[in-house]
Amino acid sequence: MLNSRILTIEEAAAGIPDGSVVTVGGFGVFLQPMAMMREMIRQGKKDINLLSVGEAYAADLLVGGGCVRSVTLASFGFEAVTGRSRNFCKAVEQGKVEVEDYSHFSMASRFLAGAMGLPFTAVHSMRGSDLLDHLPEGKKYVKMDCPFSGEEVILLPAAKPDIAIIQAQRADMDGNLQVMGPTICIEEQARAAKRVIAIVEEIVPRSVIQANPTATLLPSFFVDTLVVLPYSAHPMASYGYYDYDLEHLYTYTNSSKTPESWKGYLDEYVYAPKDHYEYLEQVGGLRKIMQLRADPLLGY
Amino acid sequence: MTEYTLNELMAVNVARQLHDDEMGFIGVGTGGRAFTVAVGLPIVAARLAQLTHAPNFTIQIGTIISPDLENIPKVFTENHITTWPTMARVRADDNLDMFVKGKVDVGFVSGPQIDQYGNINITVIGDYKKPKVRLVGCLALPEHLAFARRAFVITDHNARTFVENVHFVTGVGWQANGKSREEYNLPGGGPVYVFTDLGVFDFNGEGHRMQALTLHPGVTPDMVQEKTGFPVIIPPNVPTSILPTEEEIELIRTKIDPENILLKY
Numbered sequence: 431m432l433n434s435r436i437l438t439i440e441e442a443a444a445g446i447p448d449g450s451v452v453t454v455g456g457f458g459v460f461l462q463p464m465a466m467m468r469e470m471i472r473q474g475k476k477d478i479n480l481l482s483v484g485e486a487y488a489a490d491l492l493v494g495g496g497c498v499r500s501v502t503l504a505s506f507g508f509e510a511v512t513g514r515s516r517n518f519c520k521a522v523e524q525g526k527v528e529v530e531d532y533s534h535f536s537m538a539s540r541f542l543a544g545a546m547g548l549p550f551t552a553v554h555s556m557r558g559s560d561l562l563d564h565l566p567e568g569k570k571y572v573k574m575d576c577p578f579s580g581e582e583v584i585l586l587p588a589a590k591p592d593i594a595i596i597q598a599q600r601a602d603m604d605g606n607l608q609v610m611g612p613t614i615c616i617e618e619q620a621r622a623a624k625r626v627i628a629i630v631e632e633i634v635p636r637s638v639i640q641a642n643p644t645a646t647l648l649p650s651f652f653v654d655t656l657v658v659l660p661y662s663a664h665p666m667a668s669y670g671y672y673d674y675d676l677e678h679l680y681t682y683t684n685s686s687k688t689p690e691s692w693k694g695y696l697d698e699y700v701y702a703p704k705d706h707y708e709y710l711e712q713v714g715g716l717r718k719i720m721q722l723r724a725d726p727l728l729g730y
Numbered sequence: 731m732t733e734y735t736l737n738e739l740m741a742v743n744v745a746r747q748l749h750d751d752e753m754g755f756i757g758v759g760t761g762g763r764a765f766t767v768a769v770g771l772p773i774v775a776a777r778l779a780q781l782t783h784a785p786n787f788t789i790q791i792g793t794i795i796s797p798d799l800e801n802i803p804k805v806f807t808e809n810h811i812t813t814w815p816t817m818a819r820v821r822a823d824d825n826l827d828m829f830v831k832g833k834v835d836v837g838f839v840s841g842p843q844i845d846q847y848g849n850i851n852i853t854v855i856g857d858y859k860k861p862k863v864r865l866v867g868c869l870a871l872p873e874h875l876a877f878a879r880r881a882f883v884i885t886d887h888n889a890r891t892f893v894e895n896v897h898f899v900t901g902v903g904w905q906a907n908g909k910s911r912e913e914y915n916l917p918g919g920g921p922v923y924v925f926t927d928l929g930v931f932d933f934n935g936e937g938h939r940m941q942a943l944t945l946h947p948g949v950t951p952d953m954v955q956e957k958t959g960f961p962v963i964i965p966p967n968v969p970t971s972i973l974p975t976e977e978e979i980e981l982i983r984t985k986i987d988p989e990n991i992l993l994k995y
Contacts (some may be wrong), residue, residue, distance in 0.1 A: 453844060458758055458792070458808065459807075459808050460808045460812075465984075471887060484869075503867050504867055504868050504869065505852075505866045505868055505869040506867055506958045507760055507866040507867075507869070508760060509758055509760055511760065511761050513760065513761075514864070514865065514866065518864070519863070519864035519865070520864075522861060522864040523861055523862070523863065523864050524859065525859075529864075531853055531867055531868055532868065533866060533868045533869075533870065533871070533872035533873055533874050534869055534870040534873070535829065535870060536872075538821075553875075554830050554876070554877075555830075555872050556872050557874055557876065557902075557903055557914045557915060558857070558876070558899070558902035558906050558907075558909065558911070558914030558916060559852075559872045559873065559900055559901060559906070560898050560899040560900070560907075561868065561900050562901070562904075563857055565861075582915060596755065605915065610790070610791045611808075612794075612812060612819060613821060614793060614821060618820070618821075622775035667807070667808040667809060669808065669809060669812050673807050673808060673809045674807065674808055676807070724809060
């Protein structure tokens with residue numbers, strides 16, 4: 431079986447070309463590859479096209495870092511804190527990123543079709559809503575009657591990103607990837623992509639994977655690149671390992687209120703730290719890590 | 731007379747409309763008042779229904795189905811929701827099946843703009859291409875309003891929310907862009923109730939327009955009209971909303987939300 435290549439986060443990010451169509455795993459406040467977003471900003475990535483479901487924090491950071499040209503999404507809401515995803519919303523209001531909206535389940539279906547290797551999917555969603563009015567008919571959707579039942583359906587093209595960036599809990603040396611807690615659409619996003627970069631908290635022995643193979647969301651041949659970096663979802667949560675950092679989420683959302691304060695945030699937390707470990711020092715170091723860490727006995 | 735808060739009054743009015751053996755779908759909320767109307771109030775109403783007239787009412791919240799409402803988390807952080815004892819955890823595309831196949835009985839929804847036909851906008855304020863304010867997007871709102879057997883809208887009453895025409899139809903009410911639900915072939919029941927801080931409303935007014943079903947104690951038709959951006963139908967002698975019983979308030983305060991987490995804001 432083909433195994434993954436283990437790279438540093440810098441090396442893995444360097445392999446993401448400008449202009450790529452990228453999908454990022456996670457949802458709400460968990461399993462979003464935040465360290466990779468910071469590294470992509472540091473490397474000055476340009477014109478990334480995001481195919482998203484609801485990974486608001488990762489997308490908002492990448493948009494705020496100036497890396498994004500277009501966003502296709504179901505929803506970007508900042509869970510846990512009050513307020514909108516400001517960098518994203520402002521970029522749309524100022525016409526700096528192109529945007530394409532779908533319902534949540536339409537995006538999930540598009541990824542499912544991509545994962546199954548099918549060219550399109552048929553959905554019942556979005557009839558009557560204004561969503562379809564803003565998509566070019568024939569190019570982004572087609573209405574047709576089912577050839578078998580005659581029932582009207584809407585066809586949407588499969589989502590087929592160039593690269594999926596997946597945050598997970600652990601893998602073995604070969605890259606058999608285990609994800610715990612809610613997985614939302616991660617599996618479909620990864621299987622739909624031409625190439626998968628996974629970032630894990632730790633490498634575990636094969637025997638740990640073998641003890642619970644049902645937790646293996648992606649066998650190693652789906653994972654092209656593996657990055658090992660603890661607390662790399664911070665300030666998001668990684669179930670079983672650590673909770674999300676509410677204090678830092680408030681720092682983030684408050685910083686995104688004005689261009690000046692946002693520049694300050696990027697300088698302090700993205701550009702100044704020379705690597706991820708310095709970033710962890712910057713957000714509170716060991717004290718913070720111990721606060722967020724899941725109880726090793728309880729698992730949360 | 732039983733004393734109650736406005737949130738408790740709203741929760742009781744929602745709970746009384748939930749039926750036994752139904753499943754309600756609750757989304758994931760942000761914080762503050764938005765959390766209370768989107769998550770807190772529906773959870774309290776669901777548990778209250780379980781403890782009173784609907785023992786087999788159950789909920790899906792985000793991706794978990796039938797969490798143990800006897801043990802509601804004290805903190806709504808990710809790890810606590812994830813470790814909430816529950817019967818199933820599903821993936822996003824499984825949820826799609828459940829909506830389309832009519833497994834969701836009650837969809838709890840909210841939004842910054844609602845019009846007289848119950849269309850809801852959570853996507854943009856202003857023009858879609860050049861929005862004045864960009865909002866969250868869509869979530870599963872199109873599915874809630876298209877497929878849930880009944881959608882319950884919970885929101886606060888003000889003229890910025892209740893507008894004559896929504897700027898963008900994210901979820902379809904009783905009539906959108908001149909066409910009815912039937913013409914769009916939407917199988918679900920659509921928005922059936924709106925619960926606000928002023929009263930309870932339905933869409934059984936002429937031409938499926940919003941009308942007052944009951945008004946909360948002390949609320950006058952003028953107060954409602956003042957905070958509604960379209961002519962709202964208020965029948966003469968509109969009854970007062972259901973008032974909480976002592977038992978219901980006792981349950982909310984001692985069993986369901988003793989630390990006032992769900993109805994705080």
